[in-house]
Amino acid sequence: MSRSFPRRCLALAPRLIPARASARYAALALSTATGALGGYYYAQSKPIITPPQRYGSKSDFDNAIQELRAAFSDPHAVSTEAGTLLAHGFSMNDYHPGVPHTVVVFANSTEDVVQVVKIANKYKLPVVPFSGGTSLEGNFRAFPGGSICVSLAGMDNILEIHEADGDLVCQAGARWMDINAALKEKGIPLFFPLDPGPDATIGGMISTGCSGTNAVRYGTARAEWFLNVTVVLPSGEVIKTRRRARKSSAGFDLTKLFIGAEGTLGIVTEATLRLAPLLDTTVAICQFPTAARAVEAVREVLTSGAVLQCVELVDPDFIRASNLHGVSTRKYPEQDSIFFKFQGSDAIMKETSKQVRQIVQKYGATGWHLASNKQEASDLWDDRKNGLYTSLALIPGARGWSTDVCVPMSRLPEIIAETQLDIKEAGITSTIVGHVGDGNFHTLLLFRDDKELEVVRGLVHRMVERALALDGTCTGEHGVGLGKRKYLYEELGVGTVDLMKAIKKTIDPHNLFNPGKLYPDDISDQGKKL
Numbered sequence: 001m002s003r004s005f006p007r008r009c010l011a012l013a014p015r016l017i018p019a020r021a022s023a024r025y026a027a028l029a030l031s032t033a034t035g036a037l038g039g040y041y042y043a044q045s046k047p048i049i050t051p052p053q054r055y056g057s058k059s060d061f062d063n064a065i066q067e068l069r070a071a072f073s074d075p076h077a078v079s080t081e082a083g084t085l086l087a088h089g090f091s092m093n094d095y096h097p098g099v100p101h102t103v104v105v106f107a108n109s110t111e112d113v114v115q116v117v118k119i120a121n122k123y124k125l126p127v128v129p130f131s132g133g134t135s136l137e138g139n140f141r142a143f144p145g146g147s148i149c150v151s152l153a154g155m156d157n158i159l160e161i162h163e164a165d166g167d168l169v170c171q172a173g174a175r176w177m178d179i180n181a182a183l184k185e186k187g188i189p190l191f192f193p194l195d196p197g198p199d200a201t202i203g204g205m206i207s208t209g210c211s212g213t214n215a216v217r218y219g220t221a222r223a224e225w226f227l228n229v230t231v232v233l234p235s236g237e238v239i240k241t242r243r244r245a246r247k248s249s250a251g252f253d254l255t256k257l258f259i260g261a262e263g264t265l266g267i268v269t270e271a272t273l274r275l276a277p278l279l280d281t282t283v284a285i286c287q288f289p290t291a292a293r294a295v296e297a298v299r300e301v302l303t304s305g306a307v308l309q310c311v312e313l314v315d316p317d318f319i320r321a322s323n324l325h326g327v328s329t330r331k332y333p334e335q336d337s338i339f340f341k342f343q344g345s346d347a348i349m350k351e352t353s354k355q356v357r358q359i360v361q362k363y364g365a366t367g368w369h370l371a372s373n374k375q376e377a378s379d380l381w382d383d384r385k386n387g388l389y390t391s392l393a394l395i396p397g398a399r400g401w402s403t404d405v406c407v408p409m410s411r412l413p414e415i416i417a418e419t420q421l422d423i424k425e426a427g428i429t430s431t432i433v434g435h436v437g438d439g440n441f442h443t444l445l446l447f448r449d450d451k452e453l454e455v456v457r458g459l460v461h462r463m464v465e466r467a468l469a470l471d472g473t474c475t476g477e478h479g480v481g482l483g484k485r486k487y488l489y490e491e492l493g494v495g496t497v498d499l500m501k502a503i504k505k506t507i508d509p510h511n512l513f514n515p516g517k518l519y520p521d522d523i524s525d526q527g528k529k530l
């Protein structure tokens with residue numbers, strides 16, 4: 001058991017960053033991981049969902065495991081090793097209690113997934129897909145009454161690259177960073193612009209409806225980046241949602257049905273991705289007197305039509321964490337700051353930088369710094385993307401509750417100001433990062449024990465309530481998982497949630513796929529009752 005967490009964390013770190021920086025992040029991840037093992041560990045709270053009795057019994061699980069072992073000749077395909085079971089039902093990156101799965105199957109093809117689903121169907125056992133394991137709302141937690149976890153992490157092949165069509169076909173376990181690295185290595189000037197957590201995979205990205213820093217320029221998983229997906233349904237049937245043509249108006253959009261479904265409707269095994277032209281980029285950073293002023297500046301920058309790829313707000317504690325644990329050699333003033341990423345030719349980037357600098361100065365920006373070379377730009381960006389890990393390291397041994405909400409852009413200054421005040425008054429160590437061009441921001445709230453966890457729970461709840469009151473959403477990009485289920489009725493309305501449930505019931509009548517996630521149990525299961 002203790003072996004598995006550091007390995008997962010270590011696996012996260014080195015892929016992300018250039019070789020010279022990776023040792024540092026690996027050490028950071030390791031110290032955070034071992035700190036958490038010795039400190040605030042898992043399973044303190046009671047399980048959030050009660051297992052209904054309609055699933056198979058313990059002996060059904062035993063029989064299913066036997067059949068799974070018989071179905072796959074490779075002795076490593078089916079694991080009941082304690083460390084593996086927990087590592088697939090737990091995450092160092094979130095606050096949910098860990099629950100081990102009953103068995104983990106390492107699939108390598110659509111056919112492997114079909115076999116698992118057929119056996120699960122025979123014995124009526126819950127199935128939870130797992131790909132990158134980076135999601136933050138308990139999305140892949142085991143079902144408390146027992147579950148079969150299907151790992152697609154090994155299904156990471158790129159199957160076809162169609163440069164002339166600007167698309168690519170891959171397996172669901174392919175990581176977005178590896179896809180972009182492979183395109184670069186082959187000298188193909190295209191990239192896939194959705195950028196959630198380092199190590200996230202296409203299957204998980206589709207299933208959480210992810211986005212990331214590039215969303216202000218390229219949109220989210222809900223834009224048309226997924227052209228066609230191959231899906232194994234709860235019955236074991238395999239479908240495709242479309243063909244490879246870039247456009248189609250043949251019926252309604254079934255690809256979208258699986259976007260944000262969190263593995264509750266089907267297991268994605270392959271996907272055709274649309275690619276975007278790869279452009280040169282550079283990064284600038286500046287500081288503001290307050291976060292609210294920063295967001296006001298961004299609003300004017302966006303309406304000016306400046307060519308931005310990303311615009312990210314970070315708070316003083318984030319800068320403190322990066323200064324302590326990041327890769328950039330240059331240290332930055334601990335103030336509310338904005339990272340800008342510009343794209344295009346050198347001339348365009350220079351012009352944009354000038355234009356943006358003039359605008360932000362009107363809002364009290366200071367310390368404007370444009371990366372002087374590619375390495376500096378990439379280090380700065382790595383520091384932004386690694387914020388979760390550098391922030392967790394602010395208190396060795398602490399766990400973190402990362403939450404995200406999204407509001408209409410004009411309401412962002414007030415919700416950020418109120419949230420900052422609330423956190424300060426609660427005396428909790430935290431960092432704030434925001435994809436502010438989309439009105440989306442995150443807080444990472446650190447806690448060391450049950451008492452602090454309860455304070456953090458209250459902070460998160462109030463942040464969501466504020467967002468809903470401002471016509472916003474309880475989750476801009478992390479998805480619902482276990483953590484946000486209780487807000488869906490309030491946010492979407494009874495008719496909408498019940499329509500989601502009706503679709504779920506039609507596709508998965510025995511509620512086998514990722515039960516207990518996404519759909520609130522009933523109308524009484526609401527945020528107000530927290």
Ligand SMILES: Cc1cc2nc3c(=O)[nH]c(=O)nc-3n(C[C@H](O)[C@H](O)[C@H](O)COP(=O)(O)OP(=O)(O)OC[C@H]3O[C@@H](n4cnc5c(N)ncnc54)[C@H](O)[C@@H]3O)c2cc1C
Nearest residue numbers: 131132133134135139196197201203204207211263268477
């Ligand atoms: C450091 C860090 C930064 C992050 N930044 C962002 C960010 O900027 N934007 C953002 O959106 N998210 C962010 N995240 C969250 C996370 O990266 C995303 O939620 C991501 O989309 C999850 O992908 P995954 O492959 O890790 O999925 P997993 O965690 O493996 O799974 C996610 C969900 O999808 C289901 N699932 C997995 N694979 C499949 C499949 N093949 N078919 C059907 N269902 C499946 C799982 O059961 C689970 O419910 C961040 C996370 C970390 C750790």
Ligand SMILES: *[C@@H]1O[C@H](CO)[C@@H](O)[C@H](O)[C@H]1NC(C)=O
Nearest residue numbers: 072074076077106107108112
């Ligand atoms: C898939 O491949 C991995 C790595 O080779 C192997 O460990 C695993 O057992 C394989 N799974 C199946 C179902 O054959």
Ligand SMILES: *[C@@H]1O[C@H](CO)[C@@H](O)[C@H](O)[C@H]1NC(C)=O
Nearest residue numbers: 228230240242243270271272
């Ligand atoms: C997409 O559609 C084609 C049929 O035109 C199908 O062969 C393919 O497997 C589908 N899936 C993916 C992921 O492209």
